[in-house]
Amino acid sequence: GNSVTQMEGPVTLSEEAFLTINCTYTATGYPSLFWYVQYPGEGLQLLLKATKADDKGSNKGFEATYRKETTSFHLEKGSVQVSDSAVYFCALGGSEKLVFGKGMKLTVNP
Amino acid sequence: EPEVTQTPSHQVTQMGQEVILRCVPISNHLYFYWYRQILGQKVEFLVSFYNNEISEKSEIFDDQFSVERPDGSNFTLKIRSTKLEDSAMYFCASSFSDRTSGNTIYFGEGSWLTVV
Numbered sequence: 001g002n003s004v005t006q007m008e009g010p011v012t013l014s015e016e017a018f019l020t021i022n023c024t025y026t027a028t029g030y031p032s033l034f035w036y037v038q039y040p041g042e043g044l045q046l047l048l049k050a051t052k053a054d055d056k057g058s059n060k061g062f063e064a065t066y067r068k069e070t071t072s073f074h075l076e077k078g079s080v081q082v083s084d085s086a087v088y089f090c091a092l093g094g095s096e097k098l099v100f101g102k103g104m105k106l107t108v109n110p
Numbered sequence: 111e112p113e114v115t116q117t118p119s120h121q122v123t124q125m126g127q128e129v130i131l132r133c134v135p136i137s138n139h140l141y142f143y144w145y146r147q148i149l150g151q152k153v154e155f156l157v158s159f160y161n162n163e164i165s166e167k168s169e170i171f172d173d174q175f176s177v178e179r180p181d182g183s184n185f186t187l188k189i190r191s192t193k194l195e196d197s198a199m200y201f202c203a204s205s206f207s208d209r210t211s212g213n214t215i216y217f218g219e220g221s222w223l224t225v226v
Binding site (some may be wrong): 004036041042043044046047049089091093097098099100101102103 | 113114116143145147150151152153154155158166168182201203214215216217218219
């Protein structure tokens with residue numbers, strides 16, 4: 001079945017540091033890939049998505065590229081801010097339901 | 111921006127008691143979902159609901175669970191006889207379409223259930 005493996009944290013960075021959160025997947029067919037973010041006290045929000053191989057999703061300075069050859073969808077940001085402190089979830093979906101990774105808690109210090 | 115709202119935000123219940131978690135999906139959405147996350151584990155799909163019936167459910171969603179859309183706006187998850195292992199964050203979600211590839215699933219803030 002479909003599964004997602006993502007880098008586990010927690011991770012603490014200083015402001016303006018470079019961020020990479022690794023995500024790899026196993027899937028049949030051609031799923032879409034997603035990054036969701038959960039800020040403290042809030043629900044899961046879609047951060048970005050990619051629906052086919054080589055697509056790049058981007059939002060709020062975050063980027064992730066759908067790599068079919070390495071079955072990966074790593075999340076990157078060049079310069080994190082304190083406001084990026086949150087839990088980040090990688091997910092895949094090919095039908096109604098989403099399959100999530102465990103989530104990674106990021107704390108950014110000033 | 112429209113949002114999915116859930117109540118309660120936190121509930122503590124005794125083992126064996128019935129619990130109802132409530133959700134108000136986004137008003138023009140047609141597909142509704144429940145997911146849960148046991149502390150330290152993955153967010154797991156429980157059930158999807160469309161046109162007043164369950165369209166897909168996971169192995170977790172056994173006979174102790176049920177869902178209902180009682181009045182056209184609320185979407186509820188009932189756990190009939192709670193067990194300790196039901197302690198988790200329960201997320202309600204909704205979407206306009208069932209195609210995750212071209213569609214956004216909107217999640218609520220979650221209801222944290224603690225069974226003691």
